[in-house]
Amino acid sequence: MTLNEICKPENLVYKKTSLLTDKVMHYCPGCGHGTIHRALMEVVDEMGLQDKTIGVAPVGCSVLAYDYMNVDMQEAAHGRAPALATAIKRLMPEKFVFTYQGDGDLAAIGTAETIHCCNRGEPILMIFVNNAIYGMTGGQMAPTTLEGMKTATSPYGRDVHKVGWPLRITEMIAPLNGVWSVSRHTVHTPAAVQKLKRAIKKGIEDSMAHKGTCFIEVCSSCNSGWKLSPVDANKWMAEHVLEYFVPGDIKVDGQMVR
Amino acid sequence: MEDLRLMKGNEAFAEAAIRAGCDGYFGYPITPQSEVMEYLMKEQPENRTGMVVLQAESEVSSINMVYAGAACGKRVMTSTSSPGYSLMQEGISYIAGAELPCLVLNVVRGGPGLGTIQPSQSDYFQATKGGGHGDYRLIVLAPSSVQEMADFVGLGFDLAFKYRNPVLMLADGVIGQTMEKVVMPPQRPRFTEEEIRRNTPWATVGKSIDREHNIVTSLDLQADSQERHVLHLQEKYNEIEANEVRCEQIKCEDAEYVLVAYGSSARICQKAVDLLRAKGIKVGLLRPITLWPFPTKEIQALVPHVKGFMSVEMSLGQMVEDVRLAVEGKVKVEFFGRCGGIVPAPEEVVHAVETKLL
Missing domain, CATH: 3.40.50.920 (Rossmann fold)
Structure with a gap:
């Protein structure tokens, strides 16, 4: 059987969504960002919301997310994405507004914006990608870097007594009254990606229905920053990262479940 | 019949904003300009024109809300005083870089540092020479009366949209706090989404099928294209220098x-x-x-x-x-x-x- 014989419409089982552009992604092989971008854009596509969607990109590895996501996007200053999303949603309440942020962006420099956006209950979807390291700037310590983990700025391992403990900001914002749903996911297995997509769909529906802030953390590996092969990075994540940042629902429909 | 009022400069600015068809005000309290947001909160312009008023958690946040609103093609603004204006410099640099139209009011008080709450003009360098990082300029209007606090709102928005550039009103505590006679301008309508899509086709209001997705950013990782962008900004500034001196x-x-x-x-x-x-x-x-x-x-x-x-x-x-x-x-x-x-x-x-x- 030749390639041309296989490439027929009736054999098509999977197609790239048109909500991802054809631009070649700059992410390292093994990085979770591409998968998370795809999951988000596939759901927006399936829900027919391209013309109603405005996204906010962060500063960090996904700073160029706007080049890949085929929806209207704004680039925020480092950490300010929730402030941008607040204004967009307030000025155009009928739109679907999301932020896409990393751990340095959302949980360090943008902590104030994150907490106050959630506390106001801005009806947006926040996607928080936690890879426990600053990838773009070359692997420095993040607020979510695990205890003992070696990075460029914690070369002898994170000493929690000197620099504090890895911050579970997701658990911090969950009890806020304005927050409607909070869950933690991964993308290191196909089943996990499907689970993430279901959470994204619910988050879009609920934020569009003005229930409150919907917050999804995705633990993602950074094999370049962790200096592991992609396969080993996923293993290391399952064994170490997910021990501390435990996946699952934290708040469902306004009720704490953990 | 003309609409003659006796108002503080800060209040006149706020009322004029509603009448200028402003879509959103995002601010943080600081003396001596807090009357701006107080007036707006009391007046509830959402019931008059649909204008959004929001008290942010900081000036850092409020200027970034202005960035986002401007990127949606909306008429948006903030107001602050010197220490708050310093906090906004990051956002203003991004706004200038992304070429977004907006209006910012700085009711200057004496510095440096926390300084004093009394009137001053010590933020002139910051206003006219940059303030934030990068090669950029703001159009800076200096009102000297309560009447101009009102008149420069509409003018400021017009200049901002004409040049896709932030406009700063540099007042001081005297102008903000003094009560004077002021003739209020007539009510302008707010932009409709159709007008925004037509007049500001770069605005992020949702990708329609007849255009590519819009991206508002101040980032360009390639040195040659970033240089072209900064030179383009410079051409715009030259045009402003040639046409807008008052x-x-x-x-x-x-x-x-x-x-x-x-x-x-x-x-x-x-x-x-x-x-x-x-x-x-x-x-x-x-x-x-x-x-x-x-x-x-x-x-x-x-x-x-x-x-x-x-x-x-x-x-x-x-x-x-x-x-x-x-x-x-x-x-x-x-x-x-x-x-x-x-x-x-x-x-x-x-x-x-x-x-x-x-």
């Missing part, structure tokens, strides 16, 4: 000496001019209305006819540098200023002219 000249026709002053200093100097003329000294006043672009040519046109200039400021000498650049050493340029929140009396200006300029 100033007022009072009794300059026969003047031998000219005071240069803006904002409330110009009001004080107006009185000083009268006092000096009563003594037989022919003094005029040039009041820059745009601090950037600066009325360089207007000052240069006076140089052949006058013996000297004096820049009068509530600072220790900031605008005087632009006056000296304009005069190019051809005649004397002196300076008089008070600082730290002190508002000089007209008699002090008279004394300074008599002792330094004559």
Whole structure:
């Protein structure tokens, strides 16, 4: 059987969504960002919301997310994405507004914006990608870097007594009254990606229905920053990262479940 | 019938914003401009025009809300005072880089640091020379009356959208707090989404099938294209310098000496001019209305006819540098200023002219 014989419409089982552009992604092989971008854009596509969607990109590895996501996007200053999303949603309440942020962006420099956006209950979807390291700037310590983990700025391992403990900001914002749903996911297995997509769909529906802030953390590996092969990075994540940042629902429909 | 009111400058600014068809105000309280948001919260413009008013968690946040609203093609604004304006510099640099139209009011108080809550003009450098990082300019309007606090709102939005550039109104505590008569402008409608899609096709209001997705960003990782972008900004700034200089000249026709002053200093100097003329000294006043672009040519046109200039400021000498650049050493340029929140009396200006300029 030749390639041309296989490439027929009736054999098509999977197609790239048109909500991802054809631009070649700059992410390292093994990085979770591409998968998370795809999951988000596939759901927006399936829900027919391209013309109603405005996204906010962060500063960090996904700073160029706007080049890949085929929806209207704004680039925020480092950490300010929730402030941008607040204004967009307030000025155009009928739109679907999301932020896409990393751990340095959302949980360090943008902590104030994150907490106050959630506390106001801005009806947006926040996607928080936690890879426990600053990838773009070359692997420095993040607020979510695990205890003992070696990075460029914690070369002898994170000493929690000197620099504090890895911050579970997701658990911090969950009890806020304005927050409607909070869950933690991964993308290191196909089943996990499907689970993430279901959470994204619910988050879009609920934020569009003005229930409150919907917050999804995705633990993602950074094999370049962790200096592991992609396969080993996923293993290391399952064994170490997910021990501390435990996946699952934290708040469902306004009720704490953990 | 004209709509005549007696209002504080800050209140006039707020009411004028509603009438300018402003879509959103995002602010954080700070003296001496808190009346702006207080007025808006009391007035509830969402019921009048649909305008959004939100108290943010910080000036850092409020200016970034302005960035986002402007990126949606909306008329958005904020107001603050000096320490808050310093916090906004990051956002303003991004707004300038992304070429977004918006209006920012700085009701200046004395610095540096936490300084004082009294009126000052010590943020001139920050307003006209940059403030944030990068090669950029703001259009800077300097109101000297409550009437101008109202009038410059509509003008500011028009200039902002004409050039896709942030506009700063640089007032001071005197202008913000003083009550004066003010004629309110008529109500303008807010932009509809159709108008936004037509007039600001770059705005992020949702990708329609007839265009590519819109991206608002100030990032360009390639040095050659970033240089092209900065050169494009420079061309725009050159156009603004050629077309948008505004100033007022009072009794300059026969003047031998000219005071240069803006904002409330110009009001004080107006009185000083009268006092000096009563003594037989022919003094005029040039009041820059745009601090950037600066009325360089207007000052240069006076140089052949006058013996000297004096820049009068509530600072220790900031605008005087632009006056000296304009005069190019051809005649004397002196300076008089008070600082730290002190508002000089007209008699002090008279004394300074008599002792330094004559």
